[in-house]
Amino acid sequence: MSRLDARFQIDYPGFRFDVACTVPLEGTTAVFGSSGSGKTTLLRCIAGLTRASSGFLQFDEAVWQDDASGIFLPVDRRRVGVVFQEARLFPHLTVTQNLKYGMKRSAPSPRRIEFDHVSALLQLEPLFQRRVSHLSGGEQQRVAMGRALLTNPQLLLMDEPLASLDRQRKKEIIPFLQRLNQEFRIPVLYVSHDLHEILQLANHMVLLKEGRVVATGPIQDVFARLDLPELVESNVVGAILETRIAEHEPHFGLTRVEFLGQSLFLPQQALPPGAPLRVQILSRDVSLAVGAPLATSSVLNALEATIAEVSESPGDPYAVEVKLDVGCPLLAMITRKSFHQLRLRPGQKVHASFKAVALN
Amino acid sequence: MNIPEMDWGPLWLTMQLAGVTVVVLLLVGTPVAWWLAFTRSKFRTLIEAIVALPIVLPPTVLGFYLLVALGPHGLIGGPWKDLTGSALSFTFTGLVIASTFYSLPFVVQPLHGAFEAVGKKPLEAAWSLGASRLDAFFTVASPMAVRGYLSAVVLGFAHTLGEFGVVLMVGGNIPGVTKVLSIAIYDHVEVLEYTQAHFLSAVLLIFSFFILAIVYTVNRRLPIQVS
Numbered sequence: 001m002s003r004l005d006a007r008f009q010i011d012y013p014g015f016r017f018d019v020a021c022t023v024p025l026e027g028t029t030a031v032f033g034s035s036g037s038g039k040t041t042l043l044r045c046i047a048g049l050t051r052a053s054s055g056f057l058q059f060d061e062a063v064w065q066d067d068a069s070g071i072f073l074p075v076d077r078r079r080v081g082v083v084f085q086e087a088r089l090f091p092h093l094t095v096t097q098n099l100k101y102g103m104k105r106s107a108p109s110p111r112r113i114e115f116d117h118v119s120a121l122l123q124l125e126p127l128f129q130r131r132v133s134h135l136s137g138g139e140q141q142r143v144a145m146g147r148a149l150l151t152n153p154q155l156l157l158m159d160e161p162l163a164s165l166d167r168q169r170k171k172e173i174i175p176f177l178q179r180l181n182q183e184f185r186i187p188v189l190y191v192s193h194d195l196h197e198i199l200q201l202a203n204h205m206v207l208l209k210e211g212r213v214v215a216t217g218p219i220q221d222v223f224a225r226l227d228l229p230e231l232v233e234s235n236v237v238g239a240i241l242e243t244r245i246a247e248h249e250p251h252f253g254l255t256r257v258e259f260l261g262q263s264l265f266l267p268q269q270a271l272p273p274g275a276p277l278r279v280q281i282l283s284r285d286v287s288l289a290v291g292a293p294l295a296t297s298s299v300l301n302a303l304e305a306t307i308a309e310v311s312e313s314p315g316d317p318y319a320v321e322v323k324l325d326v327g328c329p330l331l332a333m334i335t336r337k338s339f340h341q342l343r344l345r346p347g348q349k350v351h352a353s354f355k356a357v358a359l360n
Numbered sequence: 361m362n363i364p365e366m367d368w369g370p371l372w373l374t375m376q377l378a379g380v381t382v383v384v385l386l387l388v389g390t391p392v393a394w395w396l397a398f399t400r401s402k403f404r405t406l407i408e409a410i411v412a413l414p415i416v417l418p419p420t421v422l423g424f425y426l427l428v429a430l431g432p433h434g435l436i437g438g439p440w441k442d443l444t445g446s447a448l449s450f451t452f453t454g455l456v457i458a459s460t461f462y463s464l465p466f467v468v469q470p471l472h473g474a475f476e477a478v479g480k481k482p483l484e485a486a487w488s489l490g491a492s493r494l495d496a497f498f499t500v501a502s503p504m505a506v507r508g509y510l511s512a513v514v515l516g517f518a519h520t521l522g523e524f525g526v527v528l529m530v531g532g533n534i535p536g537v538t539k540v541l542s543i544a545i546y547d548h549v550e551v552l553e554y555t556q557a558h559f560l561s562a563v564l565l566i567f568s569f570f571i572l573a574i575v576y577t578v579n580r581r582l583p584i585q586v587s
Contacts (some may be wrong), residue, residue, distance in 0.1 A: 049484055075487045088485040092503040101499075102489030151489055 001026065002060040004155070004187075008045045008052035017041050017052075017211040023204060025060060025155070025187040030202035030219070032192060037208040039191045043159050046189065047082050048075035059155065079107070081148030081186075083158040087140035089132045095143055096128045102151035109152050113184060118146045121183055122176055138169035142176060149184065156188045162197060170197070177201055199240060199280055200359045224329030238283035238354070239330040245275045254300075257356075260327040264356050265300040278359040286332035286354040288322065290342050299353040305330065307348045310339070324352055369536055370544035371563065377452070377540060378520040381459040385467040385516045386509075388460065393471035394497075398480070411468050414461060423529025426458045430530060450532045455540075458530040459520045466515040474508020475501065507579055514575045518568055 002025040010017040017038045023029045031039045044050035046057060048064070051072065057065040064073045081102075089098050103115065119125050122142045127135060135143065141161055148156060161177075162170045178201065181188060192198055198205065198219070205222050207215040215222050223237045241264075243257035248268055255269040257277055264279065271277060288305075305324040312320060320339045324330040330352060344350070396408060414422055430437040430448040436457065437448040448454040478501050486496035502509070524542040531538030533547070541564060548557040 047488060049488070075484070076490050076492055080488065082485070082488040084481070084485065086481070088481050090482060090485075090500055090504070092506075101486070101491075105490035105495070107490075147489065 004046070004060075004189075005056070005058040006042070006046060007057075008042065008055040010041065010045075010050075010052045015211060019045075019208065019211065019213055021206050021213050021216050023189070023206060023216070026185075027203035028181055028188040028190050028201050029204040029206060030190050030192060030198040031206045031208065032195075032198055033208035035193055036210075038211040039193070039208055040159055041211075042206075042208065043157050043189060043191050046155075047080050047157050048073060048078050049082075076105075079152070079154040081151050081153035081156045083141070083144050083148050083156070083161045085160045085163050087137075087144040089135075089140055089143055089147075091132050093132070094128070095124070095130055095132060095135070098132065098143055099124070099147050099150055102147055106151040113149055113152050115150060117183075118149050121179060122146045136169070137165050138172055141165065141173060145176070145180065149180070149186070153186060156186050158188060158190045160192055160194075161190075162194070163192070174200055195237070199237065200278070220328055224323065224331060238281040238286050238332060239326070239328060240359070241279045241281065241328065241356075243277050243279050245269060245271050245273050245277055247273055259303075262303055264303075266356050266358050269358055280357045280359050281330065281354050282357070283321065283331045283333040286324075286330065286334070286352050288324075288332060288334060288338075288342065288344070289351045289353065290344075290348075291351075297353070301356055302351050302353040303327075303330075305350050305352040307344055307346050307350060309346060310344070324350070326352060367535075367544070370539050370541045371560070373452075373536065373539065374521055374541040377455055377459060378517045380456050381463060381520045382467075382513055382516045384456060384460050385463060386512070389464060389467035389512065389516075390471060392464075393468045394475055396468070396472045397475035412465050414463070415465050419462070419523070419525025420529060422462060423458070423526040426461060426526065427529050430454050430457065449530060450534060450538060452537055455527060455531045455538055458526050459523060462523055462526045463516045463519045466519045467512040470508045470511035470515065471505065474505035474511075477508075478504045510575060510579055514571060518571065521564065521568070 004023050004025055006022075007020040008017065009019075015036075019038060019042050021042075031042055033039050041050060045052050045055060052065075052067075054067050055065050056067070057063070059078075063071055064078055065071060089095075090101065093101065099115070099119070119128075122145060124143060124146050127139055127143060130139075132140070132143075145161070162173055165173065174197070181201075190198070190201060202219050205216065205219050206213060207222060215225060220240050223240060241259050243259040243264065246256045246258045246263065248255050250268065253268050254265045255267070257264050257266060257279065259279070266277075266279065269277060287299075289302075303326040305326045307322055308325050308329070309323040310320055311323075316333075318335055318337070319333050320336050322332045322334060322339070322344065324332060332352060332354075342350075392407070392411065396404060396411075427449060429435045430440075432438065432441050432447045432449070434448075437454075440448050448457065482500050482504060483496050486500040487493070491499065522542060523540070524546070527538065527540055527543060531540070533539050533543055539547075541560060545557050545560050545564075548554070548560065
């Protein structure tokens with residue numbers, strides 16, 4: 001599998017940016033961290049917009065930057081598409097001219113991204129004749145994505161593309177981003193400080209804190225780390241499950257999805273049976289039971305689990321965090337009291353019941 | 361009122377001088393304005409001050425230094441004479457060079473402001489879309505700074521039209537070569553030809569008014585709002 005290798009060092013007054021990471025060149029890799037952690041700097045270094053005092057960047061086989069041997073490919077020669085936080089459309093050009101600006105300047109390639117394909121996917125056609133200044137924030141961002149895609153990039157860099165949009169607009173754009181990934185198969189590096197966006201979009205993640213990489217890997221693994229709450233100041237994510245829609249039960253308003261041969265129930269979804277669905281479980285929504293699950297319980301979702309690891313929850317003195325194995329990692333946050341009453345210990349078999357939330 | 365017997369030479373010469381000067385100013389002033397807008401050099405403020413000097417300096421002072429510099433042994437005039445065999449002072453070319461210095465801030469400052477208003481962000485977007493630096497300058501920065509160019513051209517042109525002190529010092533008063541409108545008016549007044557002075561002044565006044573009125577109207581209707 002091809003990879004992107006990046007190492008950058010920059011000394012700012014009172015802040016040292018020192019990042020080294022390797023990310024797969026497929027799917028979406030989230031660059032996550034609080035503001036000031038160096039996310040945007042990493043993206044700008046990869047784009048070639050910021051030049052690190054010392055840096056190395058290799059895209060698959062091609063070296064884009066190696067300060068040890070004086071190699072630095074300028075941004076217009078790197079085949080990256082950049083979507084900035086503000087759309088940065090050119091106000092003196094029409095929407096169509098904006099879309100074609102990069103297309104006309106990109107190198108010919110056998111696997112071309114077609115203008116019609118992009119405008120259909122992003123629903124850009126109604127905007128063609130509009131003035132850029134008359135577009136809404138969400139429309140501008142869609143044009144900016146189309147413009148970047150039409151340069152036929154090998155890598156798409158997105159710097160908090162949804163940050164300047166309100167909640168409603170975000171909800172409108174996210175399906176476009178998901179489709180974009182499936183349709184064009186261009187690796188995406190997606191910078192965000194919004195956990196929810198990342199859970200919906202990313203397969204892989206790089207977690208930054210104070211200018212350093214503190215965790216990297218597939219998103220399920222990163223969120224299964226017990227030391228994560230300290231790292232991101234958030235301990236909400238119990239697990240991210242890749243499920244498939246099995247059937248709908250419209251009379252109950254439910255959808256049954258399958259995960260590793262077991263069934264989970266969610267509020268009814270709009271997707272057809274067979275469609276993939278990413279499901280999130282919040283660690284606070286998980287409860288544990290020893291022995292067989294009660295047939296009389298109202299709980300629908302229960303999975304067999306093995307306790308892998310236990311740790312104190314630093315923020316909450318009454319709680320402990322339990323890392324479970326349900327075929328994939330699942331974090332549960334339960335009270336210290338229950339933990340002692342049930343005499344839980346690593347290796348023990350339990351039943352985990354929880355509420356599942358669809359991520360789409 | 362009878363139109364007096366007029367010598368149109370000075371008016372024509374003035375237009376030529378202002379036109380040529382504006383072209384030279386755009387070629388010289390644009391890179392300077394660009395550098396001022398985007399550099400982080402510590403010499404920036406120094407260059408800014410030098411560019412702005414002609415605004416505060418009495419034209420005769422500027423004219424005096426230019427006369428010395430353009431003279432056959434001067435900083436500019438010397439090499440010029442070695443190169444071409446003729447002196448610069450009291451020539452049309454000398455006037456163009458002098459006017460360029462004199463009107464430089466009126467071209468550089470609007471452009472500087474316009475480039476700063478455009479900022480780095482659209483340029484970064486253009487580069488990331490595969491545009492070279494020069495390509496991005498011509499296809500993104502310049503169209504976005506079109507109001508700045510318009511102001512620069514008009515101010516540079518109008519300021520050169522009205523120049524008097526510098527021209528008198530550097531160009532003298534040679535009919536057909538360096539005798540521009542403002543000096544012709546002065547000459548008419550000197551010999552009490554008030555009718556001719558009135559007429560030339562009115563031409564300059566009306567012309568200046570109309571050019572400014574047109575520019576402000578066009579400016580208002582331009583689609584691009586940068587600043």
